[in-house]
Amino acid sequence: MSERTGEPAIRAKGVRVSRGGREVLHGLDLEVAAGSVIGLMGPSGCGKTTLMRSIVGVQRIDSGELTVLGRSPSDPAVRHEIGYVTQAVSVYGDLSVRANAAYFAALQGSSRADADEAIATVGLADLADRPVDRLSGGQASRASLACALVGLPRLLVLDEPTVGLDPVTREDIWTHLRSLAEQGVTLLVSSHVMDEAARCDSVLLMREGDLLAHLTPAELLERAGTTNAEDAFLTLIREGGER
Ligand SMILES: Nc1ncnc2c1ncn2[C@@H]1O[C@H](COP(=O)(O)OP(=O)(O)O)[C@@H](O)[C@H]1O
Ligand SMILES: [Mg+2]
Structure with missing residues (x-):
């Protein structure tokens, strides 16, 4: 589109x-x-x-x-x-995926439903209540991505x-x-x-x-x-x- x-x-x-x-x-x-x-x-x-x-x-x-x-x-x-995911992980490790997304939603003026939808989009619905510190690296990256998605x-x-x-x-x-x-x-x-x-x-x-x-x-x-x-890339960079 x-x-x-x-x-x-x-x-x-x-x-x-x-x-x-x-x-x-x-x-x-x-x-x-x-x-x-x-x-x-x-x-x-x-x-x-x-x-x-x-x-x-x-x-x-x-x-x-x-x-x-x-x-x-x-x-x-x-x-x-605009959604922005920085190079360093920018979510709070001691908070759950859902709490992080809800926090970003509040900052953006979005709803908790938007937060849950963003979590589902990145495939973390089953892990939404788990603290980010207890996720794998890939899951933590997807949690960051979810936070950037809450504002649509x-x-x-x-x-x-x-x-x-x-x-x-x-x-x-x-x-x-x-x-x-x-x-x-x-x-x-x-x-x-x-x-x-x-x-x-x-x-x-x-x-x-x-x-x-x-x-x-x-x-x-x-x-x-x-x-x-x-x-x-090496060719073009040279x-x-x-x-
Ligand atoms: N906070 C900063 N203060 C001063 N120089 C910086 C700062 N951040 C990055 N730079 C310099 O700016 C240039 C571009 O950095 P950056 O945009 O981070 O590159 P990349 O993301 O491609 O690795 C580099 O030379 C880097 O040293
Ligand atoms: Mg960089």
Whole structure:
């Protein structure tokens, strides 16, 4: 399902961001279609988290234009339409899955029923009363995801949601993400595991604060002349360094 208006979900023009007195995003231009799964890939430290923080409105931008769902990311109206799952687990370990989701629901002005629905969406209904500390890593990741879903976001920003998880659990998380996309949610998902690119509709490839390419997984492999996503990224990242 695509957006009625056809407006891009995310649009950046010349976005520059500094952290700790140093510029870490050097004038990014990008446009992301609504209703798709976009991978944000690149080596550690290239600026993925900083770009995500900018998109969800918690990072000051030095210059440039950034619109999210057609508005400024700092617009309170748009904040309610964005779900954000940070890189570090952001749920309370001593609280149950349900208590965590209910807390996020209260913050978002959503109901307890929305919280329960989000828990069901990520397949944790049977474990809803268990403290997060007593869940596996994959289950805890899904609990974080449930908390981001309680506000029924149109855009879901997930920072390395599968890092450190085993292949089966990764598969499971991706199945949940795919089903959200089918319901019309736009997903921006970062990863430094390059083979996850194949699961996305398109991929943004970053290197040292610049955007090297925005392409489909098939284009990525074609351009690099390989069938292996890992090799393709290394090729494009090296090419980028020669520019
Ligand atoms: N709180 C911070 N203060 C200063 N510099 C930071 C801070 N967080 C990140 N950086 C720097 O910003 C750059 C981009 O970091 P980040 O966006 O976290 O990259 P990634 O998510 O791709 O690993 C890195 O050089 C990093 O050292
Ligand atoms: Mg990061």
